[in-house]
Structures are given as structure tokens and as C-alpha cells.
Amino acid sequence: MASTTVAVLFGGRSSEHSISSATAGGVLGAIDRDRFRVIPVGITRDGVFVLEQDDPSRFALDAAKLPEVTDNGTRVLWPTSGGDRMLRVRREDGTVDELGEVDVVLPILHGVHGEDGTMQGFLDILELPYAGGGVLDSAMCMDKHFMKIALQAEGLAVAPWVTVRAARWAADPEGVRAEVEALGYPVFVKPARAGSSVGVSKAHDASELDAAMALALAEDDKVLVEVGIIGREIEVALLEGRDGGPARASLPGEIVLTTREFYDFEGKYLGGDGAEVVCPAALTEDETARIRETGRRAFEAVDGRGLARVDVFLTAAGDVVINELNTMPGFTPISMYPKCWIASGMTYAELITELIELGLARAA
Template sequence: MAQATVAVLFGGRSSEHAISSATAGGVLGAIDRDRFRVIPVGITRDGVFVLEEDDPERFRLDAAQLPEVTDNGTRVLWPMPGGARELRVRHADGRVDSLGEVDVVLPILHGIHGEDGTMQGFLDVLEIPYAGGRVLDSAVCMDKHFMKVALQAAGIAVAPWVTVRARQWASDEEAVRSAVDGLGYPVFVKPSRAGSSVGVSKAHDASELAEAMRVAFAEDDKVLVETAIVGREIEVAVLEGRAAGETRASLPGEIVLTTREFYDFEGKYLGGDGADIVCPAQLSDEETARIREIGARAFDAVDGRGLARVDVFLTAAGEIVVNELNTMPGFTPISMYPKCWIATGLSYADLITELVELGLAA
């Protein structure tokens, strides 16, 4: 089988730059080099495309110093649509080299300017195939307000919420507080368009709401305030079906909190105590089947493509409430998404191959 050339795209302009870079370390170390030739393309925090080292160790997840893409003076030059998909690099001295034709892009980008449909639209314009979500599902799932609207329309349970714009909070705080009182405390306050729990906090009562709003508004001018659902935190990994086949869902995993109030950034990525990943989750066969079915339904409700992680709460009464979908979930070797597929029988390397092949077939 001839090698396909994969441009692995990572870093980016969002607050999740370091996590994307760490994901690149995992992917570069595990991708099947017999099947794929890899071109690592980093995006700096300023949005510059650079040719990066093909060195997994350089982007290893290290809590003491998170990895990042720095400007090394190179500039990756994308091809124009309608012709050969030749990727080129201009070096700092002005010399331009060909990197060969790219068959597919694997955009392992989190947050805005990457996971929100903008990069997907860019690649669509260039007519370059890519793995993962398309413009619509990426944009819908990046905006938690519209994600909830889409899920509700499909008859899928979500946590009650109110959406607050910065201008509303600034001009009529009392009206916002009244709406939040209607939800009942405690509540979670989160940016509408951010991930990796960046900007998320819990307000136990009205006295904590202003600080929680300040933290969330630092990330986005649109904020969701949600009822705090009491239940087990279950996550299921979803893959698009092959050749228009049925959507596939993994065995579910569980976030088990011991000393943390919620699964925050430190618990997810920096090895903080108080949160453990258990995969597969200890569930009945009936619970497992329902969660997998709801995960697939949620993916289909947003016109999902490629992959997504679907996060749900399982309440003591047996209700399954969808918290959110992530169209490019944490994808480091220790992240829940690959762990769920590994528990289901698909290795990390084979999962990467599956994503790339779905992109090639799109």
C-alpha cells in the first residue's frame, strides 16, 4: 500500500494551545509510519503556520512546562485550490522547498480558530481533505448554547441553563441574577465557546456568581449558567460510521471525583489529585447500552462527522443528561477519548489510522 501524506496540524491561537501541542506529541509518536508520511505543521499563538520538528518528545505533556509551538522562522505555504496539493515551506533565509503533495490534514486543534469550523472552512476552500468534524458540527458544538438547542430539538435531555451576554450582565445584572435564581444554586458558569474546562467555575450561591462570571467572561462574551446536575460523570467516544454506516460508540468511561468539585483543567491535564479516569465504567449492561445509544444520537443530532466525545451525567434516578460534545476531544495517550476506544478494542495507533482514513474517504 502506498503511503499517504498526512499534515498533522496543531497548536493554534486558542487558550488550549498547549493541550493541542501535547496531543501532537502523542499522535506523532503513535501514527503508523509504514502507512503514513507525516508533515508536522505547527500554528503559533499568533496564528503563524510553521514547519515543526517531527519529534514527539518535544511536545510531550509535562505539567512543569507545557509544550507550545514557537516561531522558528519558517512559513508553511498552502496550495491554491484546483491544482496540485503541494505544500511548500519558506525558510528564514527566503529559500523555498517543496514538502510534496498532501493527501489529508489531521487538524488536532482545540478551541477557537481550530475546533470551531474556521479551520475546517479554510481547508474546504483549499480543497484539501481533512479528518474530523466539518464546518457545521464543529461550529455548533463549539458554541454550547446552540449545541443545547440542537440536542433539545432531537429530544435529548440537557441541563437547564440561561445564556448571558457580557452586555446583559453589564447593563442589567439584577435581571440576570433573577434568571439564575430560577435555576437554583449551585450552578456552573462556563464560557459558551471554550473547552478543556478553561474559564469554568462553580457558584455555590449568589455571592459567588460575580466572580464566576468574571472568570468566564475573560474567555468569551457569551456565558452559560447551568443547573449543577448531581450524577456520575460518564463519557463515551464516538466515531463516524464507515461508508455511510451507522455511527459507532465506544464503551463508556467515567470521571470519578474524590476531592475535586469538578473535572477542571488541572485534573484533566496536569496530574492533579482528586480525579480518576475509569474505563470502562462500572455500569449495568442496560446503562451501557443506553449511554452508547444516546452518544450516537447526540452525534447524529449535530450532523457529526469524524469523531466526538459525548459527556453525560447519569443521575441516581437513571436519567441520562448530555453535558456537551467535543468534536476534537483531548487526544493525548492519557485522555479519555482514546482510553474509551482502547477499552473497546481499538488501539491508539489504530484509532489515529481510522481518523485519517475517514478523512481520506470524505
Template sequence: MDRQTVVVLFGGRSSEHSISSATAGGVLAAIDRDRYAVIPVGITREGAFVLEEDDPAKFALDAAKLPEVVDNGTRVRWPEPGGDRMLRVAAPDGSTVDLGEVDVVLPILHGTHGEDGTIQGFFDTLEVPYAGGGVLDSALCMDKHFMKVALQAAGIEVAPWVTVRRRAWERDAAALRAEIEALGMPLFVKPARAGSSVGVSKVTDPSELDAALEVAFVEDEKVLVETGITGREIEVAVLEGADAVRASLPGEIVLSSRGFYDFEGKYLGGDGVDVVCPASLTEAEVAAVQDAGIRAFEAVDGKGFARVDMFLTPEGHLVVNELNTMPGFTPISMFPKCWIASGLSYRDLITELIESALRR
């Protein structure tokens, strides 16, 4: 069987560059090489597209030294619309080499300039198929404010929140502070357009608010201040198949000594957190979580796949926290764990993502 050519695209200009690179290590190690020819393309922190080594070990997740894409002097030349789909690379000496015709791109990019609809629009313009979310759902879910607006409009419960823009805070902090105080304590302060818990703080006293906002403003001039929801942290993986959207068995984030599921707990094996899948839920609770995940995915016009995070309150309510249109694929990430628990191997999961893109 002729192999189809897949470009695995990773790195990027966001603060999640290293997590994207670590995800690439997992994907490069697991992708079905009998079915796909793979071209690894990295994006440096400055935004240059470079041809990378096809070496999963180079991008292993190591807390002591997080992986990254380093500028090696090459420059990838993408196909132009209406022409062939030949991918080319310019070497540092100026010579150009054909790498092969691209069938599909697997963009495993986290954060801005990758998970926010920009790279999706780029490939739409080039008429190159790509896996995962499209322009609209990527942009909506990257901006937590508008994601909440879309979910609320679909009748899906979300945590109460106040959106704070830096300029408005500098102009009239007192008015915004009054709105925020009405939310009660504890609060979570998070950048509207960042992920992997970068810039997120838990606030348990009003005196902590200003410092938390400053941390979040480093990442984004727009910040969400949310009511802390008491409940179990449940996550479900959603996948767009050939015939229908389906949801995995739910997983659970179990916190013991950690205040919330922060960057260290997600990626660096920090103490005080366990990622459990499947979660210990009744059949009715599993069905409700899966239904909520699919409804949330459809509410944002989801494409390809997503991880839907929610809280299950002691009263049995499901409160959707967020959708992640490019969930982590690192060895300790929830998205692949939930599909593995549901009977779909890591390799077959990657195949489904690619085939979904080719169908689309």
C-alpha cells in the same frame, strides 16, 4: 505500499494551545509510519503556520513546562484550489522547498480558530481533505448555547441554563440574576466558546456569581450558567466508520476530593480525580449511553468523531452535558482510553480517523 502524506496540524491561537501541542506529541508517537508519511505543521499563538520538528518528545505533556509552538521563521504555503496538492515551506532566507503532495490533514486543534469550524472552512476552500468534524458540527459544538438548542430540538435532555452576554449583564444584571437564581444551586459558570474547563467555575452561593462570571468573561463575552446536575459523569467516544456511526464502551470521571473535572485534573494529573474506562455500568446502561451518544452526534450533524459527555442521574436519566468534536488525545485522555478498552488500539484509532477523512 506507497505511503499517504498526512499533515498533523496543532498549536493554534486559543487558550488551549499547549493542550493541542501535547496531543500532537501523542499522535506523532503513535501514527503508523509504515502507512503514512508525516509532516508536522504548528500554528503559533499569533497564528503563523510553521514547519515543526517531527519529534514527539518535544511536545510531551509536562506540568512544569507545557509544550508550545514557537515561531522558527518558516512559513508553510498551502496548496491552492484547482492546482496540485503540493505543500511548500518558505525558509527564513526566503527560499521555498516542496514538502510533498498532501493527501489529508489531521487537525488536532482545540478551542477557537481550530475546533470551531474556521479551520474546517479553510480546508474546504482549499479542497484539501481533513479528519474530524466539519464546519457545521464544529461550530455548533464549540458554542455551548447553540449545541444545547440543537440537542433539545432532537429531544435530548440537557441541563437547564441561562445564557449571559457581557453587554446584557452590564445593562441589566438584576433581571439576569433573577433568572439565574431560579436555576437553584449549585451552578456551573462557563464560557460558551472555550474548552478544557478553561474559565469554568462552580458556584455554591449567590455571592460567588459575579466573580465566576468575570472569570468566564475573560474567555468569551457569552457565558452559560447551568444547573449543577447530581449524577455520575459518563463519557462515550463516537466514531464515524465506513458503514455506520459507532460508540465505544463508556468511561467515567470519578471525583473524590476535587469539586469538578477542571483543567488540572484533566491534563496535569491533579489529585482527586480518576479517569476510568470501562465504567462500571449494567448492560442496559451501557446500551443507553451508547445510544444517547450516537443520537447526540447525529443531532449536530456530526462528522468524523466526537466525545459525548453526560450525567447519569440517580433516577437513571441521561443528561447530555456537551459534545467535543476534537477530544484530547493526551496519554490520560478519555477518548483514546475508551477505544482501547473497546478493542481499538491508539494507532488503529488514528488510522480510522485518517481513513474516514479520505473516504469523505
């Protein structure tokens, strides 16, 4: 019989709601049922906690109709801090049922109100153990501006950038244009606090900057404009070390672009042509070692907990330049993060188990 009860938490209020839901489909289908009893808790786009069906097929990744959590009338009632860990549900008819005591929460949430430290703080207040990143690393890596500052302080290379807030863009667009011109085109324009390439575009010259800013500002009121680094797009998966040991880095993978200019939302999740995930990447032993070490240093620079995916550029000169860290990276079965660990000798199910056990060990 399964001895550990896991609340799998997914959906959420961010623009990455559907990707989180698709991740839940993968996790629900692969989690070790002999070891873990699962309570699936969905969060609607309006932020309502509902008891979801334990049915992986309901959340399959389908480009024609992305999965989502809908309001089914139930309401999940979280335990109060200092008491038991009993999770309850209020049904549509008003009756309340006990779902069992939760041993650990597995939040597979992307974006704001989930990957930004807010959910982690909520669970800390409730004194519920959880897997994945903590408050600090989640909040820092969600905001690409502060993430870059932390990485630079550690002596790690990042793409040159300028941060533009909505008020500045409205009041001094010519000043912003001059700063971007000084960076040098082409540039990538991206929301500071979003993921899955939502709101990201490439401006090849000044004539495309305004449209790129409008797209990014529709997602966030703080935007990063980054130099377009020319190099191979390499990603490495990180796991927190066991028993206080150093972080573990997977074999790196590579995003190989053919007809697509960058690895956008369609290329990542909707089966769009022009981008391919290759893992392990075709690298020399020295390149592999340096990229893995860069990943470990980046993870430690942000006080990483649980997991992260570190995305870098490998330039023709051999430099490793960090693009960003993701504390809850894409975790669907086709995503780079699990693929990197699978290439390193770990199955998808074993990876889920490892994350849960890391969360339990931290709480202990």
C-alpha cells in the same frame, strides 16, 4: 514505503494551544509510519503556520512546562484551490522547498480558530481532504448555547441553563442574578465557546456568581450558567460510521471525583489529585446501552463527522442528561477519548489510522 502523506496540524491561537501541542506529541509518537508520511505543521499563538520538528518528545505533556509552538522563522505555504496539493515551506533565508503533496490533513486543534469550523472551512476552500469534524458540527458544538438547542430539538435531555452575554451582564446584572436564582444553586458558569474546562467554575450560591462570571467572561463574551446536575460523569467516544453506516460508540468511561469538585483543567492535564479516569465505567448492560445510544443520537443531531466525545450525567434515577459534545476531544494518550476506544479493543495507533481513513473516504 509510506504511501499517504498526512499534514498533522496543531497548536493554534486559542487558550488550548498547549493541549493541542501535547496531543501532537502523542499522535506523532503513535502514528503508523509504515502507512503514513507525516508533515508536522504548527500554528503559533499568533496564528503563524510553521514547519515543526517531527519529534514527539518536543511536545510531551509536562505539568511543569506545557508544550507550545514557537516561531522558528519558517512559513508553511498552503496550496491554492483548483491546483495541486503541494505543501511548501519558505525558510528563514527566503528559499522555498517543496514538502510533498498532501493527501489528508489531520487537524488536532482545540478551541477557537481550529475546533469551531473555521479551519475546516479553510481546508474546504483549499480542497484539501481532512479528518475529524466538518464546518457545521464543529461550529455548532463549539458554541454550547446552539449545541443545547440542537440536542433539545432532537428530544435529548440537557442541563437547564441560561445564556448571558457580556452586554446583558453589564446592563442588567440584577436581572441575570434573578434568572440564575430561579435555576437554583449550585450552578456551573462556563464560557460558551471554550473547552478543556478553561474559564469554568462552580458557584455554590449568589455570593460566588460575580467572580464566576468574571472568570468566564475573560474567555468569551457569551457565558452559560447551568444547573449543577447531580450524577455520575460518564463519557462515550463516537466515530463516524463507515460507508454510510451508523455512528459507532465506544464503551463508556467515567470521571471519578474524590476531593475535586469538578473535572477542571488541572485534573485533566496537570496530574492534579482528586480525579480519576476509569474506562470502561462500572455500569449495567442497560445503562451502557442507553448511554451509547444517547451518544449516537447526539452525534447525529449535530450532523457529526469524524469523531466526537459525548459527556453525560447518569442520575440516581437512571436519567441520562447530556452535558456537551466535543468534536475534537482531548486526544493525548492519557485522555478519555482514546482510553474509551482502547477499552473497546482499538489501539491508539489504530484509532489515529481510522480517523485518517475516514477523512480520505469522505473526500473520495
